[in-house]
Amino acid sequence: MGYLREIGLYIMMLKGVFIKPTKTSVLRNLILKEIDDLIIGSLGIVCFISFFVGGVVAIQTALNMDNPILPKSLIGFASRQSIILEFAPTFISIIMAGKVGSFITSSIGTMRVTEQIDALEVMGINSLNYLVFPKIVAMLFYPFVIAIAMFLGILGGYTAAVMGGFATGDQFIQGLQEDFVPFQLVYAFIKTFVFALLLATIPSYFGYYMKGGALEVGKASTTSFVWTSVFIILSNYLITQLLLS
Amino acid sequence: MIEVKELKKGFGGDELVLKGISTTFEKGKTNLIIGQSGSGKTVFLKCLLGLFRPTEGKILYDGQAYSELSSENQRTLREQMGMVFQGSALFDSMSVEENIMFPLKMFTKQRKAERRERANEVIKRVNLINANNKLPSEISGGMQKRVAIARAIVNNPKYLFCDEPNSGLDPRTATLIDNLIQEITHEYEITTIINTHDMNSVMEIGEKIVFLQKGHLAWEGSKDTIFRADNDDVTNFVYSSDLFKKVREAVIKDSN
Numbered sequence: 001m002g003y004l005r006e007i008g009l010y011i012m013m014l015k016g017v018f019i020k021p022t023k024t025s026v027l028r029n030l031i032l033k034e035i036d037d038l039i040i041g042s043l044g045i046v047c048f049i050s051f052f053v054g055g056v057v058a059i060q061t062a063l064n065m066d067n068p069i070l071p072k073s074l075i076g077f078a079s080r081q082s083i084i085l086e087f088a089p090t091f092i093s094i095i096m097a098g099k100v101g102s103f104i105t106s107s108i109g110t111m112r113v114t115e116q117i118d119a120l121e122v123m124g125i126n127s128l129n130y131l132v133f134p135k136i137v138a139m140l141f142y143p144f145v146i147a148i149a150m151f152l153g154i155l156g157g158y159t160a161a162v163m164g165g166f167a168t169g170d171q172f173i174q175g176l177q178e179d180f181v182p183f184q185l186v187y188a189f190i191k192t193f194v195f196a197l198l199l200a201t202i203p204s205y206f207g208y209y210m211k212g213g214a215l216e217v218g219k220a221s222t223t224s225f226v227w228t229s230v231f232i233i234l235s236n237y238l239i240t241q242l243l244l245s
Numbered sequence: 246m247i248e249v250k251e252l253k254k255g256f257g258g259d260e261l262v263l264k265g266i267s268t269t270f271e272k273g274k275t276n277l278i279i280g281q282s283g284s285g286k287t288v289f290l291k292c293l294l295g296l297f298r299p300t301e302g303k304i305l306y307d308g309q310a311y312s313e314l315s316s317e318n319q320r321t322l323r324e325q326m327g328m329v330f331q332g333s334a335l336f337d338s339m340s341v342e343e344n345i346m347f348p349l350k351m352f353t354k355q356r357k358a359e360r361r362e363r364a365n366e367v368i369k370r371v372n373l374i375n376a377n378n379k380l381p382s383e384i385s386g387g388m389q390k391r392v393a394i395a396r397a398i399v400n401n402p403k404y405l406f407c408d409e410p411n412s413g414l415d416p417r418t419a420t421l422i423d424n425l426i427q428e429i430t431h432e433y434e435i436t437t438i439i440n441t442h443d444m445n446s447v448m449e450i451g452e453k454i455v456f457l458q459k460g461h462l463a464w465e466g467s468k469d470t471i472f473r474a475d476n477d478d479v480t481n482f483v484y485s486s487d488l489f490k491k492v493r494e495a496v497i498k499d500s501n
Contacts, residue, residue: 020316023351115334122294122406123348124323 010205017133017201020126027134034138038100038200039145045099046092050083050149053091054156057082062166072167076175079157081184088149089188090236093195096142097228101203104135105224108207109217117208132204142196143189150188191239195232202228246272247293247404247436252302254288261300262288264460273434275427275450277441280457281482287408289457290440294406295323306404324352327397327435329407329426333389335381341392342368342377348400367395371425387418391425398429405430405437411446423449444486447471456482 021027061078108131111117120127154176161167167175206224210216247270254263262285270276280286291297293304295311303310306322314322335344345364349355355363368377371391376384381392390410397405410426411419427450430437439446447454451468456479464476471483484490 020320026350110337114337115330115332116336118296119328119330119334119336121296122323122326122328123351124320124326125351 009209010201013128013132013205013208014201016126016128017136018129020129021133022125022130026130030130030134031137034134035141037103038135038138039141042096042099042145043148045095046145046149047152049095050088050092050152051156051159053087054079054083054153055160057087057153058157058161058172059164059166062161062164071175072171073175073178075161075167076157076172077178078175079161079172080154080176080180083153083157084150084188085184088146088153089192089195090232092146092149093192093199093232094229096145096195096199097203097225097232100199101224101228102221104200104203105207105210105221106217108132108204109210109220112208112210113213113217128208131208132201135200135204136197139196139200140193142199143192146189146192187239187243190243191236194235194239198228198231198235202231246270246307247438248303248305248308249293250303250305252289252292252304253300254285254292254297255300262460263292263299265302266457266460266462267302268455268462268465270436270438270455271453272436273431274437274452275430276436276438276453276455277447277451278438278455278457279442279447279482280463281442283459284457285460286440286442286457290406290408290438293438294326294328295319324348324400325403327400327402327405329390329393329397329405329410331409331412333381333386333393335389335392335396337381340378340380341373341384344381344392345395345399348396352400363399364395367399370398370429371395386413387415387422390414390418390422394422394425394429398433398435401433402435405435407437407439407441409441409443410439411441411443416445419443419445420449426450427452444483444489447483 022030058075058079061075065074108117111131117127117131120130158169158172161172162169203221203224206220206227210220249266249268249270252263252266253261255261266289278286278289288297292299298312303312306325309318309322311319311322335341336347339347342361342364345367346360349360349363353360365377371394373388373391373395376388376392381389384392394410405426407426411422414422423446426437426439429435439450441447448468451471454464454466454468454471455462456464456474456476458478464474464479466474471479474480474483
């Protein structure tokens with residue numbers, strides 16, 4: 001019953017986000033601030049991780065190709081598939097659940113314990129719209145982060161493969177172009193969009209409805225990370241089953 | 246003026262937190278809600294603020310019942326309310342000036358220069374000096390309370406609510422804050438309601454006092470009549486502090 005209640009409350013929260021909108025000029029500034037905090041602020045770590053994990057994927061593929069019949073272009077092919085299909089959308093989203101998710105939960109949770117949310121409500125402001133809606137809009141830019149992660153992952157793979165002497169540049173690029181199915185990109189961005197909504201709303205839920213003090217803010221951040229990750233993995237499975245099988 | 250008629254509030258269980266409170270909070274006066282912890286003061290204040298919907302009964306704001314208003318009119322009524330929270334509840338990502346300008350930014354069509362001018366008027370009124378560009382974390386507790394008061398009155402509210410406005414402050418600053426709230430109440434003809442359990446506040450600014458006991462209105466009066474209250478709960482509450490016990494003993498001794 002507890003879980004059902006939580007799911008119900010989450011759905012009620014989503015409804016509350018879209019009613020009684022905040023003044024447009026204020027909302028515009030809030031959205032820009034959230035884009036800066038959630039999207040721009042995450043680019044550094046996403047670029048760093050993508051480049052090096054892309055490199056590792058290429059090296060691992062090369063080291064596991066014992067059979068001399070297998071063409072070297074397979075390194076590029078395997079890197080492309082794993083980065084576009086899983087690494088960039090899913091792996092980066094799990095990292096973002098830690099970075100962006102805990103930021104959202106702790107910032108809203110701190111506002112809850114210091115009565116700042118009550119202050120908004122007393123003023124007649126729909127605190128859900130004021131706090132959560134800009135985050136949802138900002139996270140609509142999340143697919144751009146994933147596009148950058150895809151590009152840098154593949155670039156990392158190319159650099160590692162060529163610099164490590166596992167394949168030539170031409171072989172790697174040939175692999176990148178082999179059997180390319182454009183729908184796989186569509187699939188990757190559809191799930192990125194779903195993850196973006198989860199990343200904006202689940203941590204907001206845990207922050208908004210938290211009770212207690214500073215210690216509970218920390219606990220809420222951890223819980224939010226766990227549940228955001230769980231829902232990302234579950235929705236990843238579901239979307240993959242629906243779109244690719 | 247705020248009229249409360251047979252207000253009852255529960256949270257789903259059998260037990261009601263507020264068990265039928267009827268009273269009137271007058272305009273231009275500092276109205277205090279007092280009582281021991283667990284007496285229902287905070288629930289009562291949240292009902293008055295419209296944060297809790299009453300289970301039964303009515304709250305009339307100058308004759309208008311909040312629950313009977315359209316959502317648009319409820320919003321207009323809310324804009325006429327100012328609130329000073331126990332912990333000030335300042336937005337910590339905004340400077341002092343931005344905090345004070347916030348209600349104007351949200352509810353008026355004023356340009357930034359006009360908002361700043363009005364903010365500076367109230368900043369001057371609450372005696373905040375050289376704090377405009379500081380963040381709430383960079384100023385003292387007393388100054389935070391002044392900012393909270395400035396933010397609450399910047400939009401010329403008709404109703405001002407204060408939850409423990411002087412908690413956590415030293416006695417001198419607490420008195421200054423109490424007096425500031427009273428001056429503002431008289432100056433702007435606001436209906437001010439203060440939730441407190443501080444007897445010093447009661448003696449300083451208690452123009453009307455409502456005493457709650459276990460969800461009931463046990464007594465109402467003023468600071469001039471509280472020492473003669475014919476109610477054991479009030480007497481126990483008032484004389485629970487050593488200071489007031491000694492005052493009482495001195496008064497009895499003098500009268501003998």
